[in-house]
Amino acid sequence: xxxxxxxxxxxxxxxxxxxxxxxxxxxxxxxxxxxxxxxxxxxxxxxxxxxxxxxxxxxxxxxxxxxxxxxxxxxxxxxxxxxxxxxxxxxxxxxxxxxxxxxxxxxxxxxx
Amino acid sequence: xxxxxxxxxxxxxxxxxxxxxxxxxxxxxxxxxxxxxxxxxxxxxxxxxxxxxxxxxxxxxxxxxxxxxxxxxxxxxxxxxxxxxxxxxxxxxxxxxxxxxxxxxxxxxxxxxxx
Numbered sequence: 636x637x638x639x640x641x642x643x644x645x646x647x648x649x650x651x652x653x654x655x656x657x658x659x660x661x662x663x664x665x666x667x668x669x670x671x672x673x674x675x676x677x678x679x680x681x682x683x684x685x686x687x688x689x690x691x692x693x694x695x696x697x698x699x700x701x702x703x704x705x706x707x708x709x710x711x712x713x714x715x716x717x718x719x720x721x722x723x724x725x726x727x728x729x730x731x732x733x734x735x736x737x738x739x740x741x742x743x744x745x746x747x
Numbered sequence: 748x749x750x751x752x753x754x755x756x757x758x759x760x761x762x763x764x765x766x767x768x769x770x771x772x773x774x775x776x777x778x779x780x781x782x783x784x785x786x787x788x789x790x791x792x793x794x795x796x797x798x799x800x801x802x803x804x805x806x807x808x809x810x811x812x813x814x815x816x817x818x819x820x821x822x823x824x825x826x827x828x829x830x831x832x833x834x835x836x837x838x839x840x841x842x843x844x845x846x847x848x849x850x851x852x853x854x855x856x857x858x859x860x861x862x
Contacts, residue, residue, distance in 0.1 A: 639789075667848055678751070678838055678853035679790070686848050724789050734780065734803065735840075735851060737789025 638662045639727050641738035649746055654712040656741050658725030661706065665727040669735070670699060670710045673722045682723075683710070715745045749773065751854035753839050759860045760829060767825045768857045772841030779822050780851060781814055782838040783807065790838050796822060797844060826859075834861045 640659045648654045656670075666687040671679035685692040685699045685708070692699050698711045712719055722742050726735040752771040760766055772779050777798050782790035793812070794804045798819035808814075811830075816822040826833055836858050840851040 669850055671853075676855070678753075678840075678855045681850045681852060684848060684850050726789070734792035734795055734805075735782075735790070736792070739787065739789050 637739075638665075639725055639736045639738045641725055641741050643741050644739070645742040645744070647744045647746060648715050650717060651714045654710075654715045654719065654743055654745070656710040656712075656723050656725070656743070658708050658710075658738055659706060660708075660727050662727070662729070662736075663706070664729045665736075666730065667728045667733075668699070668701060668708050669726045669728075670697070671724045671726060671737075672719075673724060673740070679724055712743075715743075717745050717747065719743060720745045751839055751841050751852055753837075753854035753857050755857055756855065757858045757860070759862065761862050762829055762831060764829055765825065765827045766829060766859065767823055768837055768839075768859075770822045770824070770839030770841075770854060772821070772839070773843075773852060775843060776841035776852075777819065777844045778842045778851075779816055780840040780842075781822070781824050782840065782853075784836040784838055784856070785834075793824075793837075829859075829861050831861050834859055 669684040670682045673679045701708045722740045725738040754769045779796045781793040784790040796816040811827045814824045836856045838856045840853045842851045843849045
């Protein structure tokens with residue numbers, strides 16, 4: 636039962652433009668959401684998180700938006716850089732200390 | 748700042764053999780998690796410790812799998828009588844318990860290949 640879904644397996648974006656990654660979830664008990672970035676042969680690296688009491692969190696070039704009524708979150712990366720080329724995973728948990736449930740990931744390629 | 752360390756990075760073994768992986772979390776982190784990731788999928792939760800207590804196990808964790816965290820520091824994950832379907836990346840993560848939201852930080856994983 637896939638409770639976290641990333642419906643776009645890949646995304647290609649030009650350097651300097653905005654990357655928008657989307658994630659949907661089905662479990663209304665989720666109250667903590669995270670984005671991770673993964674390079675080949677490395678573990679996932681934490682990028683940014685948001686709790687359900689907020690609808691936006693920003694950290695440098697990364698902004699996460701949460702729409703609880705739609706059970707949808709998105710990650711905006713602006714401006715996109717070549718080093719942003721990686722697989723991005725959306726994850727969610729019930730409470731900040733619980734097990735994470737991950738989406739299948741979105742491969743982002745930033746082109747010059 | 749030392750991150751989460753996993754050993755070995757890669758393990759190749761024959762079907763039926765036992766394997767053991769080690770995870771050293773970030774030193775002040777009291778929570779430790781094991782996940783498994785297969786190609787094209789996100790990590791799947793296996794089990795979780797708070798200090799030395801194993802608090803939750805996934806139904807993915809069959810009787811052939813056992814995890815320990817004897818002194819609340821490093822953890823081991825053992826797979827007995829390995830099967831082809833056990834081939835995957837095994838990821839360890841740790842986090843700091845307490846007030847507020849604390850993200851899990853991952854190691855680089857152990858890739859298990861069953862011949």
